[in-house]
Amino acid sequence: MRNGKEVRGSVKVMAENGDDRDFVNSLARGLEVIRSFTRARPRMTLSEVAAETDLPRAAVRRFLLTLVREGYASTDGKLFQLRPKVLELGYSVIASLSIVEVAQPVMADVSARLNESCSVAVLDGDEIVYVARSNAKRVVNIAATIGGRLPAYVTSMGRVLLAAQDDAALDAYLARISPEKLNARTVTSRVKLRDAILEARQKGWSLVDQELEPGLCSIAVPLRDRAGRAVAALAIGAPSGRVDAATMRERFLPVLQEAAQQMALAMPD
Numbered sequence: 001m002r003n004g005k006e007v008r009g010s011v012k013v014m015a016e017n018g019d020d021r022d023f024v025n026s027l028a029r030g031l032e033v034i035r036s037f038t039r040a041r042p043r044m045t046l047s048e049v050a051a052e053t054d055l056p057r058a059a060v061r062r063f064l065l066t067l068v069r070e071g072y073a074s075t076d077g078k079l080f081q082l083r084p085k086v087l088e089l090g091y092s093v094i095a096s097l098s099i100v101e102v103a104q105p106v107m108a109d110v111s112a113r114l115n116e117s118c119s120v121a122v123l124d125g126d127e128i129v130y131v132a133r134s135n136a137k138r139v140v141n142i143a144a145t146i147g148g149r150l151p152a153y154v155t156s157m158g159r160v161l162l163a164a165q166d167d168a169a170l171d172a173y174l175a176r177i178s179p180e181k182l183n184a185r186t187v188t189s190r191v192k193l194r195d196a197i198l199e200a201r202q203k204g205w206s207l208v209d210q211e212l213e214p215g216l217c218s219i220a221v222p223l224r225d226r227a228g229r230a231v232a233a234l235a236i237g238a239p240s241g242r243v244d245a246a247t248m249r250e251r252f253l254p255v256l257q258e259a260a261q262q263m264a265l266a267m268p269d
Helices: 004-016 025-035 046-053 057-069 084-096 098-114 156-163 167-176 190-203 245-266
Strands: 043-045 073-075 079-082 118-124 127-134 149-151 206-209 216-224 230-239
Touching: 025 046, 025 057, 043 046, 046 057, 057 073, 057 079, 098 118, 098 127, 098 230, 098 245, 118 156, 127 156, 156 167, 156 190, 156 206, 156 216, 156 230, 167 190, 190 206, 206 245, 216 245, 230 245
Parallel strands: none
Antiparallel strands: 043 079, 073 079, 118 127, 118 230, 127 149, 206 216, 216 230
16 A cells, blocks of 8 residues: 555655745645545544644644535544545546546456446556456456556556566565554565566566465556556456456466457557
8 A cells, every 4th residue: 555654754754845946735634634544444433534634634634624615535523534516526537548438348358348446547656556447247247447556566567567667666666665464374575576567577477476465466567658658557357266267377367358448459658
């Protein structure tokens, strides 16, 4: 996950930079308040938000009450939580990405052929962000929501997108992150992560077997524009009890690679 202290520190640094006249400190702080709410912390008190953002309680109170008044948050008088309206802040941007329009019909075909859900994500800083999703017609599907974020180092999509970066950018990324041990299989060694990313670069795909969470296996390929740049990643995730790693390599990978080629041809110039 993103280092909270690092994020808060970056806001403080910019806020204290008197030469940056274009920086709106109040807006940056308001965005920090919004970002403090996560799947693990969907509802928080004013004090908890202040602790997460490292902002004064008085400032946090003003931001939260403004969000409530504008319909982006709600409160029962003690606990605050974001409302669905907050998705409007990013959905228009996500919907405007050409990759979404190109990907959606191809993804639907992939889901139908393999009877598994597939997703497209882009790299944003040290995380991947889901921008498109096609669900299979199953009773149980792997949970993934548009706009959702995950650490890049522990996902198959993140690794193929990191593999597309040059060595200097990759080394800077590995030096910057603090890999978290999410379960017994999570790779946190920077040396091993670099090896896994370089392997993804060499092969052109990445498979992550239960590193993000037990019982979840995923495989991803990069989506390239007409200039050959990796602009997104396409992946299938499935319960390892239903689909093992070998099946993903032998059966799912060729379908994903074919889909990626179709999307590349449909990309605008």
